Amino acid sequence: xxxxxxxxRSGFGTRRACRALIRHGRVTVNxxxxxxxxADVDTADLVFTxxxxxxxxxxxxxxxxxxxxxxxxxxxxxxxxxxxTLLPAPLRERDVQPxxxxxxxTTGLLLITDDGKLNHALSSxxxxxxxxxxATTRYPVxxxxxxxxxxxxxxxxxxxxxRAAAAEVTADGRLRLTxxxxxxxxxxxxxxxxxxxxxxxxxxxLGDLTLPADLQPGAWRWLDAAxxxxxxxxx
Ligand code: URA
Numbered sequence: 454x455x456x457x458x459x460x461x462r463s464g465f466g467t468r469r470a471c472r473a474l475i476r477h478g479r480v481t482v483n484x485x486x487x488x489x490x491x492a493d494v495d496t497a498d499l500v501f502t503x504x505x506x507x508x509x510x511x512x513x514x515x516x517x518x519x520x521x522x523x524x525x526x527x528x529x530x531x532x533x534x535x536x537x538t539l540l541p542a543p544l545r546e547r548d549v550q551p552x553x554x555x556x557x558x559t560t561g562l563l564l565i566t567d568d569g570k571l572n573h574a575l576s577s578x579x580x581x582x583x584x585x586x587x588a589t590t591r592y593p594v595x596x597x598x599x600x601x602x603x604x605x606x607x608x609x610x611x612x613x614x615x616r617a618a619a620a621e622v623t624a625d626g627r628l629r630l631t632x633x634x635x636x637x638x639x640x641x642x643x644x645x646x647x648x649x650x651x652x653x654x655x656x657x658x659l660g661d662l663t664l665p666a667d668l669q670p671g672a673w674r675w676l677d678a679a680x681x682x683x684x685x686x687x688x
Contacts, residue, residue, distance in 0.1 A: 463508060463547075517680070
């Protein structure tokens with residue numbers, strides 16, 4: 454693929470802007486300087502740099518973010534900055550979107566992509582992707598509350614009860630809750646229906662994909678084929 458096109462598809466601006474970046478010597482390809490915008494470059498395992506910043510070539514951009522508290526998942530946030538402000542400009546330029554949403558004070562694993570099909574597949578209620586949360590609750594969670602969450606609670610917008618796929622109290626006294634739907638404020642509403650209250654919420658996993666312990670709040674990383682397989686989405 455032409456180098457200019459590679460940069461353009463990676464979110465570095467218009468074709469014209471990308472041509473100028475290359476002509477000004479700001480781009481390297483697999484470690485070699487390249488100032489020819491029309492150079493034919495093999496995209497397999499390609500890493501280019503722009504102003505010294507390495508960038509892998511990705512046909513579609515899918516990544517995980519450790520969402521910090523105080524960020525909204527919306528593109529047009531109302532009270533707090535958007536999670537998209539935590540990403541570098543080329544990713545924002547690619548029009549990436551979160552896969553599902555976390556509330557502004559919820560922290561943890563959030564997937565973000567410009568792959569509409571993947572977003573749709575993972576958000577689809579039919580797929581029943583497990584979402585695992587750790588909730589800090591106002592009162593200690595008791596056995597009756599666990600039973601209620603597993604048996605199912607009725608939320609006001611749906612007569613069908615929603616059940617936790619798993620619920621247990623962790624060694625540090627938090628509630629570890631697994632759900633397979635993604636309804637609005639679902640965890641908070643389920644816990645409230647069981648007679649308790651969520652004070653803080655953190656998502657630790659989606660399917661078999663867990664938030665890496667070394668990914669700090671606010672940091673992101675690309676998803677690879679192994680990660681996608683853990684979500685039941687072979688690439
Ligand atoms: N359930 C909630 O109540 N809030 C979230 O952010 C996610 C799940």
